[in-house]
Amino acid sequence: MMRQHTRLVGWSLAMLAIALFCTLGTWQLQRKLGKEALLAQAGSAMASAPVGLAAALDGPPRLQRVQGHGRFLAAQVLLDNQLREGRAGIRVYQPFLAEGGNHWVLVDLGWLPMPADRRVPAVAPVSGEHELSGLLAPAPAAGVAMGESMQATGADTWLAVRLDFPRIARELQVPGPMSGQVLRLDPDIALGHARDLAMLPNTLPPARHLGYAVQWFGLAIAVLVIAVLLEWRQRRRR
Template structure:
């Protein structure tokens, strides 16, 4: 029991440090805003970078990430496949923003995107944290769209029948762009902040300390008897 509590506490503490580093990288990236090419989405899967480029949204069904809260409201984040104007025709998922769900959980009807070339920019980053990977990641809807419990680019590419793999990173569009829906650049949306992880770590370490004290007290009493 002592070992389990120590491992759990150490893991939670480490997660807090990782998220601290992610928030620091986000602040630095947004402040500097030195754009890299969108084609680099295939490289450095864990890196946060400001990216910009041009391309088009092919006629591919959208992806809705389920269980996304915004100001206490339940909704989905909308992703569309974006094909970059480069020699390799790089494709990646672009987050267009958040939309609320009605009481019957009917998926929203999206307006058509303007055809042709689109300039885009935003935060190039790993997909949202998936948490525990339980159950099927994707559910195909009657209109051909995908309802996702987690964003796994390789699985989404296969489900959409794409001829090329999607980049491992996704693009969160700059909220200033006149495209898409309500959105921000919060890299920890719908996940625990660092201070929560540290709080859980303290609890696990407290349980470890309590286990150690109880074990010593019981052992001492047994020896006396």
């Protein structure tokens, strides 16, 4: 009776482990496919003629190449924990309203290094009217939302760990609705800081997700093989 109970517990634990590893493997495959789709959309958008920024912001969210004239709001969000060429830093965002549009959008003005002492660098905001072009794209992945999303570091300047759009609109006193997308500014425009239009600047490429998926599925197979071998050995002893 005790031996039968032990076998039942062992198989239950093995099945739970296999289910967990298969779930994690499937999640990694979904991440791989999602990022491949995003890269394909970006390639298609870059090969297309730009559409008006105001019209793009008023329409349904999608990745597209845009261009438009408008004005900046002299307030900024510095997104922390952003990598560029292996270095940690911040990414500078400012709200921008396209001429004739209703929705404000955060413009990615580029990357700056964060000093070793973690003292937030002084960043002069862009002001006035400008003609912008670039990619209207999804916001950077927020990850697990824990703790405060942002804190003030000066007049009209906020350091953020994720782009919390409702709070950004509230704290920066954005005078109108804000898009949940960001404008990845064209690197050729003489504004802001170091930047490019890479779609996965701060996260894993699709190939890495495939590698992790193979590892998780491999662990699931290993658990199954071990469980079958143990069962076989017990049956031989009996």
